[in-house]
Amino acid sequence: MTRAFSGRPLADVTVDAAVRGELEADDVRIHPDTLREQAAVAEAADDERLGANLRRAAELTALADEDLLRIYGALRPGRASAEELAAVREELLERGATRCAALVEEAIASYRRRGLTR
Amino acid sequence: MGDERSGRFAALDSAAVNQDGFLREEHAAGLVTMSSPADPEPSLKVEGGRVVELDARPEAEFDVIDEFVARHGIDLAVATEAMALEPVQIARMLVDINVPREEVVRIGRGLTPAALARAVALLRPAEMVLALTKMRSRRTPSNQAHVTNRLDDPLLIAADAATAVAFGFRELETTVPVLGDAPCNALAMLIGSQVAAAGALTQCSIEESQELLLGLRGLTTYAETISLYGTEQVFVDGDDTPFSKAFLASAYASRGLKLRVTSGAGAEVLMGAAEGCSMLYLEARCVKLAWAIGAQGVQNGAIEGINIAGSLPRGMAEAVAENLMVMMCGLESCSGNDTLMSQSDIRRTAHIMPIFLAGSDFLFSGFGSVTAYDNMFGPSNFNGDDLDDYLVLQRDWGVDGGLRPVAEEGLLEVRRRAATAVRDVLHHLGLASFDDARVEAVVAAHGSKDLEELDPQIVLDAAQGIVERPVTAVEVVAALAATGHAAEAERVMGMLRQRLLGTYLQTAAVLDEEMNVLSARTDPNDYRGPGTGYGLSPARQAEVDGIRQARTREDLLGEFGRPLDGVAFRELGDAAPGTDPREVAVGVSPSFGAEINWTLSGQSVWEALRQVLAGIEEEECVGRVLKVRHTIDVGLIGLTAARLAGSGVGIGLQAKGTALIHRRDLPPLANLELLSVAPVITAEMYRTVGQNAARHVKGAPLKPLRNPYTEETIGARYHASTVGLVAIERSASQPGAAPVDLEVVR
Structure with missing residues (x-):
């Protein structure tokens, strides 16, 4: 059974619930398990890369909107020092986002070599 | 030449095609379409499971694009087999009906960018059409519309979104002349898109961070303008890296939003940093990168760059070759045709033909569904006043270009419902007020020039209100229900529910009007030669044939x-x-x-x-x-x-x-x-x-x-x-x- 991020069953995400003011933002956000299921669907169709993206996405469901925007900003060229990016990596690891942290780790090495850190 | 003139040449000079610009190839500047002497020889060296040379460049010299492609963009399980094939063998696989699409995709993912480009460059145009027919990911073709206007008038956005869906478009893309208006456009389009039928996806193309924010609020359902570039210099000038784009792709997916990336010939040349390489090779880098970051699809086919590619020999062929490379990586193709590429009607029509005949996941990555002057992306290659031409072309060739004829009376009704719904929601949420006369003017309007000018502050205030409160899609649903637009409330809620299901995150997904997900998973292209693959059902055939101009003996x-x-x-x-x-x-x-x-x-x-x-x-x-x-x-x-x-x-x-x-x-x-x-x-x-x-x-x-x-x-x-x-x-x-x-x- 599909559930929202909040745990609310999909069947209870209705117009009536919206009218009654019952639906919070997390009631219309995707659940990480759903993303992992879709990752498995992609992998079963031999698309490992889409699968990997959806698994990173599952990790990122734990982050608030503002955090997503902030980390995206830090990864843009010349925005963050290597140390700041390392802090982002740590933060991701703490939130259980190991795949995303690995991506940031690769970015740090690449940015250093290509002069893309601040 | 003296003063003597040939009447024949004087007439030719005034032909529309001679308002277009044409350039001679210049390799050093990257003014070359299919191949350049500076393009690297395809090569791949792997040591201990790690790519140490990619397309003649050793690891130590990798730029940020090489690096990402080397780490994630080559399927090393098949790379040895794939790179051992001669380009012509791969090209033949593309047109061989006995080689299934899945097999070509398997090989395609093991190729380096240079190898990928070299194979597609060998195809002749008719072979490309066959390859496109076989290689597109989704079986059922579809189409995307631009919906914008000069005023950012939300009622007109809604009416035009409803119009586009009535004509059959399944994805709608808006943008703004005034950045601050974007949330208002997104809200108006979310509602307007669900009036004529359920399930059309909507996006608002603006700066990356702000576009993401709209998606997070539930005001859009997909994102497309996540740009990739083929050289490091241009990528960085575009204020991103492959890593930031990869993160962005995951961020969208983390909120259940569909995403494709955008690339296409010409951007590198326009930025003066093509490194002497051909457009096709640079685009091959983008395509491999798109797959590497885990995007489900790519918008390419030159996009705005068609005006540069089109000024050069084989520019139109290059654009189609770009689409084909996307399909070879098993990605969704959103196939360009979205920029007016010529003043000549003959030439701009010729531009669409390969994709039009073959079909694509999206034949246009923005058919200008509004009249050309209202298209804030700039005029598309086909625009609102070309809809009848397009419908007739579908009928002429018996192909499914994704659109259908619409009756005038029904369209007025749909536009009225859309404009009224958005008017009522904006009023209910205390964002803006529009009177009945404005609604009626919008219903009847051909474009924004038929409307009285709108005080720009009205839209800006509404947009600011949406951001600051903030207004979410849930509140939009409640407002629709409270103002008596029950059907639209259900449909917008249906789009929110899709975000929880996540099935439309799969490759090449669209929702049909019954809210079924059609994607590479649920509706894979199974073309294997004549008698196979997508064909028009009798009902769809009748729809395509039934243009409003066709007359009976009676x-x-x-x-x-x-x-x-x-x-x-x-x-x-x-x-x-x-x-x-x-x-x-x-x-x-x-x-x-x-x-x-x-x-x-x-x-x-x-x-x-x-x-x-x-x-x-x-x-x-x-x-x-x-x-x-x-x-x-x-x-x-x-x-x-x-x-x-x-x-x-x-x-x-x-x-x-x-x-x-x-x-x-x-x-x-x-x-x-x-x-x-x-x-x-x-x-x-x-x-x-x-x-x-x-x-x-x-x-x-x-x-x-x-x-x-x-x-x-x-x-x-x-x-x-x-x-x-x-x-x-x-x-x-x-x-x-x-x-x-x-x-x-x-």
Whole structure:
């Protein structure tokens, strides 16, 4: 059974619930398990890369909107020092986002070599 | 060259195509489409599971794009096998119906960018069409629309979004002339998109962070303008890296939003940093990167860069080759055709043809569904005023271009519902107020120039309100329900529920109007040669065929059989040979003045006949009218009349207006004078036919009578009617029946 991020069953995400003011933002956000299921669907169709993206996405469901925007900003060229990016990596690891942290780790090495850190 | 000019060249100079710019290839500047001497030789070296050389570049020299492609963009499990193939072998796999799409994709993912580009560059255009047919990810083709306007008028956005969906578009993309307006546009389009049918996806193309924010709020359902570039310099100038884009892709997915990336030829050249490489090779880097970051699809096919690619040899072919590379990596193709690439209608139509014939996941990555001046992306290659052309092209070729004919009355209703719903929601949420007159003006409008200017502050305030409160899609649903728009409330909620299901995150996903997800997973392209793959269902065929302009015989009877005012024709007895040597007989066709009362020129049959009779009389001869019932051939009608005329000269006059002069001693096809182009025959010319027939009787010199030649498409314009009118004549004719005298009753 599909559930929202909040745990609310999909069947209870209705117009009536919206009218009654019952639906919070997390009631219309995707659940990480759903993303992992879709990752498995992609992998079963031999698309490992889409699968990997959806698994990173599952990790990122734990982050608030503002955090997503902030980390995206830090990864843009010349925005963050290597140390700041390392802090982002740590933060991701703490939130259980190991795949995303690995991506940031690769970015740090690449940015250093290509002069893309601040 | 002196002052001497060729009239032929002067005319060619003024042709629309000569408003386009054309360039000679210049490799160093990257002004080259399919291949350049600076393109690297394809190569791949792997040591211990790690790529240490990619396309002739050692690891130590990798730029940020090489790095990402080397780490994630090559399927190392098949790379050895794939890179061992000659480019021509891969090219042949693309067109070999015995090699399944999945097998080509498997190989494609193991290729380096240079190897990928080299293979597709070998295809000839017709081979590309076959390859596209086989390789697109989704079986059912689809189409995307641009929906924007100069004013960012939210009611017009909604009405035009509803219009686009009515025509069949399944993805709608908006953008803004004023960045601050974006949230208001996104909200208006979210609602407007769900009026004519359920399930169309919407996006708002703006700066990356702000676009993400709209998605997070639930005001959009997908993102597309996540740009990738083929050189590091341009990528960084674009304020991103492959790593930041990879993170962005995951961020969108983390909120259940579909995403594709955008690339395409020309960006690197325009930024002066193409590194001397061909457009195709640089795009191959983007495509491999797109797959590497885990995007489900790519918008390419040159996009805005088509104006650069199109100025060079093989530019159109390069654009299609880009789409093909995307498909070879098993990605969704959103196939360009979204920038007006020429002032020439011939050229811009030629641009769409390969994708149009082959079909694609999205044939246009923005058909300009609004009128060109309202397209804030700039005019698309096809725009709102081209919709009928496109619908006719679908019918001409029997292909599914994703669109369908729409009835005018139904469209007005859909536009009214959309504009009213957005007006009510904005009012309910205290964001803006618009009166009924504005709604009605929007419903009827062709574009924003038909509307009174809007105080820009109204839209900005509404947009700011949406951001600051913030207004979420849930509140939009509640507001729709509270203001009596129950159907739209359910549909917008349906789009929110899709975000929880996540099934439309799969490759090439669209929602059909019953909210089924059609994707590479649920609806994979299974083309394997003639008789396989997507074909139009009988219902869809009927829809494509049923353009509003197509007419039936009943329609023609209604139009050309409209009653005559104040004149009728009465058949008398069998016509006897005349004896008056001044008698000119006018033979009219079987349906003349009966089933058919109006000629193709818009004159009544009586007007044509009256002029002919007056011309005969002016030359002191006597007119006599016969109905020739046994034949519909105007020559035989004229000859029959001539044989019954006392003078031996007759006139044949068909109900549709064709006229000729005949003489009794001539063979049927050898008439004296013929006015064959019925649609352009004037009253004066009918009079001259009468006069000249009489002059033949008298042996007097003839008045000049020329068919009026014209540049108009007489054939295309009238042949459909002509065929119908001939059929009516045929069924009115009575083989074996003798001619009768006809009395004009006034």
